[in-house]
Amino acid sequence: MHMAAMIRTAILGASGFVGAELLRLAAAHSAIWPARLFGDSHAGASLPAVHPHLALAYPDLVVERYASEALQDIDLVFAALPHGHSQAIAADILDRGIPFVDLGADFRLDDAASYERWYNEPHATPDLLGRFAYGIPEINRDAIRDAKAVAAAGCYPTAAILALKPLLGLIDPGTITVDAASGVTGAGRAAKEETAFCTVDGNFAAYGLLSHRHTAEMEMALGGSILFTPHLAPMTRGILATCYAKALGPCDPLAALAEAYAGEPFAHVSERSPQTKWVLGSNAAHLTARYDARTGRVVAIAAIDNLVKGAAGQMIQCANLMLGLDEDAGLAKVGVYP
Ligand SMILES: NC(=O)C1=CN([C@@H]2O[C@H](COP(=O)(O)OP(=O)(O)OC[C@H]3O[C@@H](n4cnc5c(N)ncnc54)[C@H](OP(=O)(O)O)[C@@H]3O)[C@@H](O)[C@H]2O)C=CC1
Numbered sequence: 001m002h003m004a005a006m007i008r009t010a011i012l013g014a015s016g017f018v019g020a021e022l023l024r025l026a027a028a029h030s031a032i033w034p035a036r037l038f039g040d041s042h043a044g045a046s047l048p049a050v051h052p053h054l055a056l057a058y059p060d061l062v063v064e065r066y067a068s069e070a071l072q073d074i075d076l077v078f079a080a081l082p083h084g085h086s087q088a089i090a091a092d093i094l095d096r097g098i099p100f101v102d103l104g105a106d107f108r109l110d111d112a113a114s115y116e117r118w119y120n121e122p123h124a125t126p127d128l129l130g131r132f133a134y135g136i137p138e139i140n141r142d143a144i145r146d147a148k149a150v151a152a153a154g155c156y157p158t159a160a161i162l163a164l165k166p167l168l169g170l171i172d173p174g175t176i177t178v179d180a181a182s183g184v185t186g187a188g189r190a191a192k193e194e195t196a197f198c199t200v201d202g203n204f205a206a207y208g209l210l211s212h213r214h215t216a217e218m219e220m221a222l223g224g225s226i227l228f229t230p231h232l233a234p235m236t237r238g239i240l241a242t243c244y245a246k247a248l249g250p251c252d253p254l255a256a257l258a259e260a261y262a263g264e265p266f267a268h269v270s271e272r273s274p275q276t277k278w279v280l281g282s283n284a285a286h287l288t289a290r291y292d293a294r295t296g297r298v299v300a301i302a303a304i305d306n307l308v309k310g311a312a313g314q315m316i317q318c319a320n321l322m323l324g325l326d327e328d329a330g331l332a333k334v335g336v337y338p
């Protein structure tokens with residue numbers, strides 16, 4: 001495609017882990033061109049200095065400090081910022097009529113009271129919540145295609161919702177338990193004691209007991225009441241969500257997943273229990289499920305790459321739909337293994 005026909009894209013949070021992944025995927029995208037990059041502490045630095053692995057694709061780009069005027073001539077905005085930051089800029093982006101895909105949690109929940117309950121602060125722009133479609137294409141494709149703004153789902157909710165949504169007629173949603181483990185990139189790039197090598201290496205621990213904010217997203221999409229426990233696994237990328245619920249009766253949840261995702265470009269259903277390494281670097285979700293006649297319960301499992309299907313890949317999949325591009329443009333279906 002000629003440069004003039006490229007979609008000039010602004011990336012807010014370009015210096016973070018998700019920003020890096022957006023740039024990696026955009027380098028293989030036929031239409032999305034990263035025209036302006038924004039960051040905070042890295043503002044002023046060249047992209048090769050911030051993300052050396054991207055140097056050959058973008059030798060001349062520089063990370064800037066964001067100002068609204070920078071959106072002139074921009075056709076698409078991706079934001080991968082810490083929670084709360086998108087509330088200050090969303091109205092301006094929407095007023096300019098620029099398609100906007102946000103990955104923060106600011107516009108994922110559909111009501112302000114729920115946001116305040118789980119994020120411990122009032123929502124600054126509750127009137128905008130209804131303008132965002134929830135960004136998981138496999139469960140909300142038509143709304144995303146018609147939307148000007150999409151709130152891409154959180155990484156854990158993406159995995160759990162993909163595993164459970166097709167099973168809602170088979171299980172009691174009041175009995176759902178989700179145990180999910182994430183790679184350490186899920187916590188972002190900044191140095192923290194909890195994600196330091198000596199803390200994480202050879203270690204495995206649960207966190208956020210009874211209080212993780214992703215519970216609200218899962219309940220919004222699945223209904224019922226969900227007990228969610230996240231775990232930090234000693235790996236760089238990947239999420240494995242193992243989900244349990246009481247079955248309404250004998251059922252075939254594997255067949256239900258296979259039927260729901262037949263023809264989906266990024267969902268693979270199989271009898272084999274998914275592994276995170278099967279999806280690394282790809283936008284794929286690998287899924288399985290079983291009914292246990294002994295306990296009357298269902299177990300459903302999903303593996304995704306938190307930085308791709310759980311973040312940057314899902315953002316690009318949503319943008320492809322919004323812009324009328326091929327849904328799979330720029331997105332790998334195969335993982336890096338071993
Ligand atoms: N990592 C993951 O797997 C997933 C992350 N998310 C969400 O996506 C968002 C980004 O995540 P991730 O990339 O991991 O985070 P990082 O911490 O790696 O990156 C954060 C980015 O935001 C920028 N930033 C920080 N503070 C400000 C500020 N005050 N003003 C402007 N820019 C700022 C940083 O700039 P600088 O570095 O220059 O200071 C950096 O570019 C978060 O909301 C996260 O929860 C969602 C799904 C998965």
Ligand SMILES: CC(=O)N[C@@H](CCC(=O)OP(=O)(O)O)C(=O)O
Nearest residue numbers: 103104105154155182183186187
């Ligand atoms: C391992 C790890 O720390 N993960 C993050 C999830 C990050 C994410 O993707 O979710 P949001 O976009 O909703 O922040 C956490 O549990 O806070």
